[in-house]
Amino acid sequence: MEKTVNQKAWLLVLPVLVLVAFSAIVPLMTVVNYSVQDSFGQNQFFWSGLVWFEDILTSERMHDALGRQALFTGIILAIQVPLGIFVALNMPKQGFWATFCLVTMSLPLLIPWNVVGTIWQIFGRVDIGLLGYTLDQLGIDYNYTQDALDAWVTLIVMDVWHWTSLVALLAYAGLKSIPDAYYQAAKIDQASRWKVFRYIELPKMRGVLTIAILLRFMDSFKIYTEPFVVTGGGPGNATTFLSIDLVKMALGQFDLGPAAAFSIVYFLVILAISWVFYTVMTNLDKEEAGK
Amino acid sequence: MTDAAAPKARAAGLSLPRVQSSTVVMVLYLVFLMLPIYWLVNMSLKTNDEILSTFSLWPQDLTFANYATIVTDSSWYMGYVNSIIYVTLNTLISVAVALPAAYAFSRYQFLGDKHLFFWLLTNRMAPPAVFALPFFQLYSSVGLFDTHIAVALAHTLFNVPLAVWILEGFMRGVPKEIDETAYIDGYSFGRFFVRIFMPLIASGIGVAAFFCFMFSWVELLLSRTLTSVEAKPIAATMTRTVSASGLDWGVLAAAGVLTILPGALVIYFVRNYIAKGFALGRV
Numbered sequence: 114m115e116k117t118v119n120q121k122a123w124l125l126v127l128p129v130l131v132l133v134a135f136s137a138i139v140p141l142m143t144v145v146n147y148s149v150q151d152s153f154g155q156n157q158f159f160w161s162g163l164v165w166f167e168d169i170l171t172s173e174r175m176h177d178a179l180g181r182q183a184l185f186t187g188i189i190l191a192i193q194v195p196l197g198i199f200v201a202l203n204m205p206k207q208g209f210w211a212t213f214c215l216v217t218m219s220l221p222l223l224i225p226w227n228v229v230g231t232i233w234q235i236f237g238r239v240d241i242g243l244l245g246y247t248l249d250q251l252g253i254d255y256n257y258t259q260d261a262l263d264a265w266v267t268l269i270v271m272d273v274w275h276w277t278s279l280v281a282l283l284a285y286a287g288l289k290s291i292p293d294a295y296y297q298a299a300k301i302d303q304a305s306r307w308k309v310f311r312y313i314e315l316p317k318m319r320g321v322l323t324i325a326i327l328l329r330f331m332d333s334f335k336i337y338t339e340p341f342v343v344t345g346g347g348p349g350n351a352t353t354f355l356s357i358d359l360v361k362m363a364l365g366q367f368d369l370g371p372a373a374a375f376s377i378v379y380f381l382v383i384l385a386i387s388w389v390f391y392t393v394m395t396n397l398d399k400e401e402a403g404k
Numbered sequence: 405m406t407d408a409a410a411p412k413a414r415a416a417g418l419s420l421p422r423v424q425s426s427t428v429v430m431v432l433y434l435v436f437l438m439l440p441i442y443w444l445v446n447m448s449l450k451t452n453d454e455i456l457s458t459f460s461l462w463p464q465d466l467t468f469a470n471y472a473t474i475v476t477d478s479s480w481y482m483g484y485v486n487s488i489i490y491v492t493l494n495t496l497i498s499v500a501v502a503l504p505a506a507y508a509f510s511r512y513q514f515l516g517d518k519h520l521f522f523w524l525l526t527n528r529m530a531p532p533a534v535f536a537l538p539f540f541q542l543y544s545s546v547g548l549f550d551t552h553i554a555v556a557l558a559h560t561l562f563n564v565p566l567a568v569w570i571l572e573g574f575m576r577g578v579p580k581e582i583d584e585t586a587y588i589d590g591y592s593f594g595r596f597f598v599r600i601f602m603p604l605i606a607s608g609i610g611v612a613a614f615f616c617f618m619f620s621w622v623e624l625l626l627s628r629t630l631t632s633v634e635a636k637p638i639a640a641t642m643t644r645t646v647s648a649s650g651l652d653w654g655v656l657a658a659a660g661v662l663t664i665l666p667g668a669l670v671i672y673f674v675r676n677y678i679a680k681g682f683a684l685g686r687v
Contacts, residue, residue, distance in 0.1 A: 116511060116512055117512055118512070120514050121514075125508035126504070128501040129504075130520075132557075133561070136557055136561045139538075140535050143542070200433050216668075221441075223671060224667060228660045232443075232660060233440060241653065242443065243439065243443045244439075274436065331528065331529045363536070376531075387525070391525065
């Protein structure tokens with residue numbers, strides 16, 4: 114659609130601007146403020162320059178947390194995106210069962226995040242949880258509070274349980290928008306199932322899949338509540354992701370300077386990667402509009 | 405659930421051979437989704453003794469005492485009331501301010517519009533952990549700590565950008581000629597927007613409200629940081645009770661089940677919009 118140039122449109126954006134400025138810029142400035150100051154307590158602060166940033170960027174703790182975070186996000190994206198597409202392809206297209214699947218699949222998305230954590234914390238316990246008990250009976254040595262690998266597996270399965278439906282629903286919405294004519298043409302051409310997927314369904318889902326990956330990336334990179342409830346970052350630091358580490362630093366140890374520098378670096382990393390996704394996405398939108 | 409009866413037996417040759425396998429896939433996936441929830445419901449109907457002593461797939465000694473504890477104790481049920489108050493407030497605020505902004509983004513070009521749009525989205529990306537401490541200090545200093553409005557405002561941080569994004573997608577689908585015709589007919593902007601434009605994107609507004617509800621309802625870190633007693637959300641009540649009393653698994657499970665219910669209700673009402681809604685109007 115052609116857009117008219119109209120500077121008065123700013124007036125329409127103003128309420129959002131004021132609100133978001135209040136809830137984003139003011140707190141962010143506080144963070145910036147802390148990140149360049151040091152304190153000996155009693156609310157006495159003095160300028161410390163970029164010391165905290167140097168500390169954070171060279172600290173092993175930050176590197177480890179970032180590594181764990183990247184690994185976690187990579188794994189869950191690698192599982193959830195293909196699995197989500199696969200589920201979407203298998204969903205009934207219409208009728209009662211389609212609605213039934215949609216409603217059931219949305220359910221995990223609307224459970225408060227700490228309840229998600231609680232559900233899996235209980236579910237995985239060897240003494241009272243169905244999963245833990247079953248594994249135990251099968252003779253598998255499973256204990257997510259003691260064993261780092263078990264903790265990772267539990268968190269990944271939990272996240273797959275929690276969020277795959279989002280990818281599936283988005284992919285499903287993309288699939289629904291494909292006109293029947295496309296399938297009929299493919300049938301006349303005697304295209305194989307794989308070819309139909311590769312040349313009809315996948316291109317049509319590209320737009321929604323980018324949204325799905327963007328949302329999943331952003332949310333998994335800032336994950337806090339669920340692993341905090343299930344493992345508390347443990348055993349040791351095995352599942353201490355960026356947000357968990359940050360909260361430990363800021364609210365637990367009250368190291369405001371390093372925590373603030375940490376926050377800013379953290380935010381910038383997310384921002385940079387999301388910007389790449391966003392640019393790709395808007396370019397796709399343009400391409401589509403240009404067709 | 406064969407497609408055969410459907411009026412458009414779409415590409416029967418393509419989909420019929422995989423009807424069997426697709427049913428199997430969906431059943432397996434839905435069972436995977438339901439198992440942990442089933443276990444939670446199962447536990448909520450047992451006594452603590454039974455939970456800890458015997459392992460059974462259904463309650464041997466069915467009890468509703470866990471639910472009774474919650475609905476009779478105000479420190480429990482007020483948690484639900486608080487959550488619902490701030491979630492509603494947040495949804496109203498977010499959608500109300502996002503509507504005109506989304507209209508501006510979908511219709512006009514103005515100085516810095518693309519940068520502004522991306523900047524709004526960056527707030528959706530911001531980790532709540534970054535904002536927890538500054539929010540605490542900000543809302544304490546303006547005297548809003550432990551009020552519903554503080555949590556509602558804090559949640560606008562990620563909900564307003566999302567609402568703008570969704571609504572912009574839906575508004576783009578409305579032809580501009582409608583606006584122009586209305587102005588020629590002598591409608592003022594306000595009247596046009598409320599009387600003509602909003603009904604046209606009603607499903608978009610519904611979807612945006614649904615997403616605002618969803619993300620405000622599930623968030624815990626900020627709502628817990630910003631409240632202590634008066635506005636404490638149910639999710640926080642749960643965590644605190646666990647750490648205080650130790651092992652009241654039955655009540656914990658019952659409270660968990662009750663937090664799932666509002667979401668389930670909302671999903672039921674918007675079930676016909678879910679597919680389009682999840683694509684944020686971009687299909």
